[in-house]
Amino acid sequence: MEKHFDWSSVEPKWRERWTELGVGHADVTSTKPAYVIALPPPNITGALHMGHASTFSIQDTVCRERRMRGYEVEWAPGTDHAAIATQNVIERQLAEEGLTKEELGRAAFQSRVDAWYEEYGGRILEQMRRMGYTCDWERLRFTLDEQYVHAIRLVFKTLFDEGLVYRGPRIVNWCPYCRSAISDEEIDWQVQTDTLYYLKYPVEGGQSITVATVRPETMLGDTGVAVAPGDSRYASLIGKHVTLPLTWRVVPIIADQAVRPEFGTGALKVTPGHDPTDYEIGARHSLPIVNVIALDGTMDVPSLPQFHGMPVEAARTAVADALRALGVLVKEEPYAHDVGHCDRSGTVLEPLVSEQWWVRMASLAAPGIGAVESGEITFHPARYTDVYLHWMRNIKDWCISRQIWLGHAIPVSTCGNGHRFAWIDPPTRCPDCGDTSLTDDPDVLDTWFSSGLWPFAIFGWPEQTPDLEKFYPTDLLVTGRDIIFLWVARMIMNGIKFTGRNPFTDVLITSTIQATDGSRMSKSKGNTVDPLDLADKYGADAVRAWAAAVSTSVQDMRFDEDRIASYQRFANKLWQVTSGFLVAKVGNGSIADLDVHPPKPETLRPEDRWMLAELAAAVRACDSGFAAYRFHEAVDALYDTTWHSFCDWYVEIIKFRLADAGDHESRRAAVWTAVTTLDVLLRLLHPFMPFVTEECAQQLPNAEPTLQHRSWPDQDPLWSEAATTSAHHEIAEAIELVKRIRALGHGHKVPRGARDRIRITVRDGEGRGINKHVSRLIGGLVPATVVDSHERGVDPAVVVSGRLHAEVVIADTAADASATARQIGLLEANVSRLQAQLANPAFVNGAPARVVDEARRRLAEATAQLDLLRRGRLGGSADAAG
């Protein structure tokens, strides 16, 4: 037998078995109720990272549990084409070869992309199989699938025909690196310290006005100066004109409510072409738009050759220098502010005016707000409800066009007569006039436009396929909080708009795993942790159980490798107690043929009932954990019950019974209880740790080919009955007593392993002997011999637990009574606190009866224990003295 659980040999076996048995595949004709999760599609060329490990592990855990509960589970996997990310990779490759995509041409570029997908596509799917995720691989989808493309075009055409998609010039977030517009949700704001420049402009009539700006280079495109409407400092200047240095353009001074009088000088230079606020001010005051920055992020000012073609950063300094030389630059100070970066390339965004496609969101958002307000869709944790609603209620039109090559082409053409129309199948002629000289729109769609259709497009929508019928709407969506707006909100809006149904009922937002220092994990920082490395090191089960346990409690969780290691040891513990103890020792190599019919209840010993009651509590904790998406509660309860209640106490207790071959009935009850407990625990743990639980369950009686074919444990009436008997309490007290007797050994030089040197008597509160079984049980758990009574003349240490107390004599010498004294001290403190509390009428009258009763009960118990300890001590001393 292997010394330890060897996941590296076990995992491949079970992955194959699950595939052979079709565990992940859902039968669309099944009469079982469907339970469906649409996998958030990872980038096809991506690699499994911590975020995936945490969200995917939870999804698989839920899927496995639902299968055991009798649902037809569909966990639909797929991948996203990730247009911008992939295009950037290919362009970097080309750059290394000294090429640009324009030199290569569109067709050749596309084949490079295809080759890249071919080489790296689906790697992440292999990694997911490696982790044991039971997706329905037969329903694998890709956002570039023909059917999926059809769905996208239909959605676009519908929105276009309804006037919800429009094209127009507006100021957009332009990424000079990607050479594309991006949406507001794709901006990564970063704090940056720049210089705030104060520019003093001459005003007609000999006065002057000073504006503050961090971007002096944009003054080349200024077409106005704005002040706050009520600002008395500038009231007299409103309507006058300023002559701008360098361009010598004459621009008006206007009053606009967007100006914050307290900032800088209270006067704002207005650059409608390169600032979103200024764009709006300009629109309100009909100021002209002057573009001075080109799409590549360089200055576009042919009339000022000294700046033309300069990168913006360089132009900033150059323009500032020129203004300084002219005496216009009157002050400079450091200024920290947020600067928008492209979340794909990290490049500083350049707001500029350009012609883009937009979706009108307001009417789409309204029902999406209602679905969440009404509780039809629930966020977990609940606080994300407000995050979602706030964004939805303030939603802005969505820029969906991208000026990149890769992705879904915007399905719009324009004919020679200027008719613009959207299409589903590529057209040959204009539907309005029949003209055949068609020009296709050059842009592609935002990737999120396509992923927003995921939950229904993957099942064949718009066709009313059997899959769509059976599996849509889905039930649960599990994802990180970073894509609530980008993806979750848009799926809700699209789902309602195009299917008339909410796409899911529950949204689970997982914790974010941070680096050990609390910073964000990122490839560029080099502080990422690879879940597959961890799976190599600790086994997939350990990574999965850890991921599930940490992903549903806090908002952010620092990565703690030791905690993963603890789940690896837990897997080993499970395997040891199953294979090494139950099978090897109890069953002499096999327990497959064991009689699993419950024994007569009266043959169950108190400890058996205690174990069953503990098991019942674990089932309850596990069920409520699943129901509330609080998986850490389920994992913690199962870990504790398995390791401590079962392995540390129950198994240790029954070892003595198992060794007693004479008592056949007792042995049978113990074996049955142990096997039953383990079987239930393995089933409950299976969703979290599928590999080790399968490996263990195979060795138990009545094994199925996979635990996925077993049912989820129900509460057995026998267990509840066990919990209501006094057995549970009795054993709990005995366990506590054992701990206290053991504690005597610490710090008191009690020689361990010297059973014959330590003698104990165990009695109840009235000084009577206790149940023989329990007394023997205690004797088996401590290194001591149980005797009926001590010889006269010795001074026992006394320990108390509940109604039980033990007199302990070590090596026939006077025991160090400090343990007894310590207990007395604690109890005295306890008693006086309880007495004070109960003497307070405000407490007795004000607190609920159950609380007061409980306080009285505790006081009575503590008082009784105190009496026992004092009597034991005094009595012993008196005898010793005599």
Next chain:
RNA sequence: GGUCAGCUAGCUCAGUUGGUUAGAGCGCGCGGUUCACAUCCGCGAGGUCGAGGGUUCGAGUCCCCCGCUGACCACCA
């Protein structure tokens, strides 16, 4: 500027209607190995629950205020 979250043992974190002596894992100290497991077992030390007020018979838990950390939102000049 606004909103949300976090601050509990050396570390990472539990602690859902306020009610035992505030818990776990890891780490640390002491002891233990023929008898499932040293990836183990037993015992122990370690906390004024971020600071300060308040409500209450009673506060880690509720309220106010402050501090620090992080996230998000915002028209971020």
